[in-house]
Amino acid sequence: xxxxxxxxxxxxxxxxxxxxxxxxxxxxxxxxxxxxxxxxxxxxxxxxxxxxxxxxxxxxxxxxxxxxxxxxxxxxxxxxxxxxxxxxxxxxxxxxxxxxxxxxxxxxxxxxxxxxxxxxxxxxxxxxxxxxxxxxxxxxxxxxxxxxxxxxxxxxxxxxxxxxxxxxxxxxxxxxxxxxxxxxxxxxxxxxxxxxxxxxxxxxxxxxxxxxxxxxxxxxxxxxxxxxxxxxxxxxxxxxxxxxxxxxxxxxxxxxxxxxxxxxxxxx
Amino acid sequence: xxxxxxxxxxxxxxxxxxxxxxxxxxxxxxxxxxxxxxxxxxxxxxxxxxxxxxxxxxxxxxxxxxxxxxxxxxxxxxxxxxxxxxxxxxxxxxxxxxxxxxxxxxxxxxxxxxxxxxxxxxxxxxxxxxxxxxxxxxxxxxxxxxxxxxxxxxxxxxxxxxxxxxxxxxxxxxxxxxxxxxxxxxxxxxxxxxxxxxxxxxxxxxxxxxxxxxxxxxxxxxxxxxxxxxxxxxxxxxxxxxxxxxxxxxxxxxxxxxxxxxxxxxxx
Numbered sequence: 091x092x093x094x095x096x097x098x099x100x101x102x103x104x105x106x107x108x109x110x111x112x113x114x115x116x117x118x119x120x121x122x123x124x125x126x127x128x129x130x131x132x133x134x135x136x137x138x139x140x141x142x143x144x145x146x147x148x149x150x151x152x153x154x155x156x157x158x159x160x161x162x163x164x165x166x167x168x169x170x171x172x173x174x175x176x177x178x179x180x181x182x183x184x185x186x187x188x189x190x191x192x193x194x195x196x197x198x199x200x201x202x203x204x205x206x207x208x209x210x211x212x213x214x215x216x217x218x219x220x221x222x223x224x225x226x227x228x229x230x231x232x233x234x235x236x237x238x239x240x241x242x243x244x245x246x247x248x249x250x251x252x253x254x255x256x257x258x259x260x261x262x263x264x265x266x267x268x269x270x271x272x273x274x275x276x277x278x279x280x281x282x283x284x285x286x287x288x289x290x291x292x293x294x295x296x297x298x299x300x301x302x303x304x305x306x307x308x309x310x311x312x313x314x315x316x317x318x319x320x321x322x323x324x325x326x327x328x329x330x331x332x333x334x335x336x337x338x339x340x341x342x343x344x345x346x347x348x349x350x351x352x353x354x355x356x357x358x
Numbered sequence: 359x360x361x362x363x364x365x366x367x368x369x370x371x372x373x374x375x376x377x378x379x380x381x382x383x384x385x386x387x388x389x390x391x392x393x394x395x396x397x398x399x400x401x402x403x404x405x406x407x408x409x410x411x412x413x414x415x416x417x418x419x420x421x422x423x424x425x426x427x428x429x430x431x432x433x434x435x436x437x438x439x440x441x442x443x444x445x446x447x448x449x450x451x452x453x454x455x456x457x458x459x460x461x462x463x464x465x466x467x468x469x470x471x472x473x474x475x476x477x478x479x480x481x482x483x484x485x486x487x488x489x490x491x492x493x494x495x496x497x498x499x500x501x502x503x504x505x506x507x508x509x510x511x512x513x514x515x516x517x518x519x520x521x522x523x524x525x526x527x528x529x530x531x532x533x534x535x536x537x538x539x540x541x542x543x544x545x546x547x548x549x550x551x552x553x554x555x556x557x558x559x560x561x562x563x564x565x566x567x568x569x570x571x572x573x574x575x576x577x578x579x580x581x582x583x584x585x586x587x588x589x590x591x592x593x594x595x596x597x598x599x600x601x602x603x604x605x606x607x608x609x610x611x612x613x614x615x616x617x618x619x620x621x622x623x624x625x626x
Binding site: 107109110113114116118217218219222308309310312313314315316317318321 | 375377378381382384386485486487490576577578580581582583584585586589
């Protein structure tokens, strides 16, 4: 059997303040960080984890995050680099629905959609401090209707093709593809562990730890709903990485990201 | 019967970043904000709410907060301005134990001490993101021992004279002096409502809302343990102020603070 392959789909970059990357610790000042999605080619199907940000959305709602994104850094563009089209993706799993993790969902009407069961309700009715985080609701007709933001919906996005199967706790989505429940950053946040036949597992922290330094210093991002849970999730990620001898990959760590394989290169 | 009098004891000022005052919203940049304590002269006794920061502690541990504090802005100094000495205070209540609310406790060994029952345990074992907040443990021999920081204890501070009576929920500490449980900023945070015979009540938000704008925009400070609870507490403070027709006073709002009565002036 062919081994699982993991492709990182480069999604461009954004800018936030150092106080947002390292909550209350900083230092202050602009930090440009990468955004990417994770495509898992697996015997059981083609799974896409997260879908990056939508350039037009960010320019309209959060232009101060100074988005940079080429055509090849959109979901259709990045899939195209490896000879795929959006319709080739069987399952989309969103770690959470902050705008930089769900902006490309709209391009995948045919895929089955899965997330934590509390994430869509949260996107429908976010805390006041989460409004910018959950500002792109184009991934869900339900959320767009709840928020009065149906103007965000792309033609063709319907309740039927944007309804999510809700899960909770840890779930093995396919053999060796483990969703690790790591709440704190958002109410239903997941990290991702992928096991291979031929190499060390990879543990994608997703936003439980933006950067290596975040995890090493237990300093979560300033964007969060439950910082106590966030610390517990970081402890959990550290322990799991050790137990599984997993390679850790971070969500928004430019220095490490430059060493990651992207484009046509893959892991596995 | 003499009406209750409320004196504000000016405690100097500190500097933090705009992203700390208005969590994730800012704008960025240095903000100098006031620190003060609240003395309630009441038929049932003399109650002191919070005790400001200790200049030497801040210079040693958080010099980047650029403390400004004259002798008259210490607890002994501010009490002296109104003809009192520390031993004249019967009860010290701490809204929570962040360093800018408990730095002067050490000067009040004779007063009875009260706080939420979870605040001392939290100061003994803070979350990683709370270490600077709970960095001054001179208010409690127990906390100083738990943290290995007994060097902070002033000569004469003992377990016996720094032990707190723990409360929970709302408590009427003396007739018309209401402790309002408003968690979020810290695990056991309280606001304070004082009723008078001859004037509108005053509702001190304490750190449930640093500033008027914070409360109006439901934007809590970046220092918090449970932001969802923090939002609920702000809603509660707003509702209570309306129900009681109370004047709102904020903890760290320089613009409003300039209009507050301090020194020998009082409310009531």
